[in-house]
Amino acid sequence: MSITALSQGLVACEHCSQLNYVHTDDVVACGRCGSAVQRRSLPRLGRVWALLFSAVVLYIPANLLPVMTVVSLGKESSNTLIGGVVHFVQTDAWLLALVVFVASILVPLLKMLVLSSLLFSVHFRWCARLRDKTRLYRLVEFIGKWSMVDIFVIALLVALVQFGEFASVQVGAGSLSFAAVVLLTLWATADFDMRWLWDVCEEKEGDANV
Amino acid sequence: MVKMKACPDCDLLLEVGHLREGERALCPRCDAVLVRGGRSIDAMFALTVSGLILWLASLILPVLVIDFNGTQQALSLWQTAFAMLDQDEWLLALLVAMTTIVAPLIYLGAMLWLLLPLRFGRVPVLVGWVFRLFYANQGWVMLEVFFLSLLVTAVKLTDMAQLLPDWSLLAFIAFMLVMSAMRLLFDADVYWRAVHQCR
Numbered sequence: 133m134s135i136t137a138l139s140q141g142l143v144a145c146e147h148c149s150q151l152n153y154v155h156t157d158d159v160v161a162c163g164r165c166g167s168a169v170q171r172r173s174l175p176r177l178g179r180v181w182a183l184l185f186s187a188v189v190l191y192i193p194a195n196l197l198p199v200m201t202v203v204s205l206g207k208e209s210s211n212t213l214i215g216g217v218v219h220f221v222q223t224d225a226w227l228l229a230l231v232v233f234v235a236s237i238l239v240p241l242l243k244m245l246v247l248s249s250l251l252f253s254v255h256f257r258w259c260a261r262l263r264d265k266t267r268l269y270r271l272v273e274f275i276g277k278w279s280m281v282d283i284f285v286i287a288l289l290v291a292l293v294q295f296g297e298f299a300s301v302q303v304g305a306g307s308l309s310f311a312a313v314v315l316l317t318l319w320a321t322a323d324f325d326m327r328w329l330w331d332v333c334e335e336k337e338g339d340a341n342v
Numbered sequence: 343m344v345k346m347k348a349c350p351d352c353d354l355l356l357e358v359g360h361l362r363e364g365e366r367a368l369c370p371r372c373d374a375v376l377v378r379g380g381r382s383i384d385a386m387f388a389l390t391v392s393g394l395i396l397w398l399a400s401l402i403l404p405v406l407v408i409d410f411n412g413t414q415q416a417l418s419l420w421q422t423a424f425a426m427l428d429q430d431e432w433l434l435a436l437l438v439a440m441t442t443i444v445a446p447l448i449y450l451g452a453m454l455w456l457l458l459p460l461r462f463g464r465v466p467v468l469v470g471w472v473f474r475l476f477y478a479n480q481g482w483v484m485l486e487v488f489f490l491s492l493l494v495t496a497v498k499l500t501d502m503a504q505l506l507p508d509w510s511l512l513a514f515i516a517f518m519l520v521m522s523a524m525r526l527l528f529d530a531d532v533y534w535r536a537v538h539q540c541r
Binding site: 134135136137138139140142143144146147148149150151162164165166167223225228231232235262263266267269270277278280281283284285286287288289290291292293294295298299302303307308311315318322326327330331 | 346347348350351352353354355371372373374406408410411413415417421422423424425426429431433434437438441442469470471473474477481484487488490491492494495497498499501502503530531534
């Protein structure tokens with residue numbers, strides 16, 4: 133069994149990483165920066181599940197509704213997220229198609245899949261490949277904000293393409309849902325604490341040794 | 343100097359020796375980065391000042407200039423955030439403004455607040471509070487993502503309008519690089535050691 137900070141009565145401050153002695157279940161102020169520091173007791177999965185579930189629900193309108201509408205000489209054409217990828221494929225812009233596909237389709241899906249599998253792992257004490265699961269969590273943490281590419285592209289197009297009746301771009305209803313998916317998954321990732329799984333598995337290992 | 347550290351991802355208790363600039367210490371159990379040998383307070387201060395100047399430059403100067411049948415259109419960060427407001431999409435406008443303008447300014451402002459008094463041998467007022475604000479705000483800075491979006495937009499527009507090269511984009515690129523450098527080089531331990539010496 134490895135020695136963790138928790139087993140020694142120490143809790144690392146999440147802001148400045150200072151170790152603090154916490155003997156009771158009270159919330160104490162970090163000795164260095166004053167942040168609230170508390171012993172991790174049971175994993176609080178409910179909040180993460182709630183955020184994740186909301187993201188999954190909003191992922192549907194984000195993909196079905198148009199994210200923007202291009203009005204050009206009286207003709208309107210609506211674009212969905214996947215439509216943007218298809219457009220780049222048709223015009224042989226493969227690299228761009230890949231970038232947009234990864235940022236707007238793959239990353240949100242990957243985030244939701246990885247997070248729910250991690251939540252299940254904590255709940256059911258699935259302790260296989262802890263190292264790989266931790267790597268996956270760090271990957272999700274890292275790629276999270278890159279889904280914002282679509283929102284920024286729409287913002288840029290809306291601001292740039294304002295040539296009256298020749299061409300203009302309007303924001304579609306899907307983009308708000310998509311922005312919500314990005315934010316909700318970012319918050320769910322931040323709320324999830326990877327140490328929950330390590331704690332649960334230490335405990336399980338301890339039980340097995342008794 | 344040996345210091346006890348808990349791994350941020352798996353809570354393993356470890357002893358970490360002193361690191362030189364550019365060195366990293368990894369957790370032996372889960373590979374998380376425990377500590378990065380960060381730069382001095384002076385170096386961080388220099389980056390903060392450059393960051394603030396570049397923030398102002400990239401706010402006003404255009405990041406994209408296009409030519410559409412003879413009509414030229416220049417776009418700054420400021421205008422990008424505000425264009426959404428014209429279509430009553432104020433939530434999206436807020437999100438774009440927050441991630442490209444406001445959060446970087448809070449980041450730099452908090453940094454200046456934390457570093458400037460130290461140079462005069464004083465502990466900053468409300469040091470813990472500003473430090474926590476700095477960390478809470480950090481994740482909202484999305485300049486690299488915005489830069490990728492600029493490239494995607496530029497290619498998207500090629501069949502509709504002509505892209506005009508403009509030097510002012512360099513201000514934004516420099517701004518983005520300075521902000522990334524700060525995130526990599528700021529070391530909370532180096533900072534709190536400096537605060538401790540002033541007390």
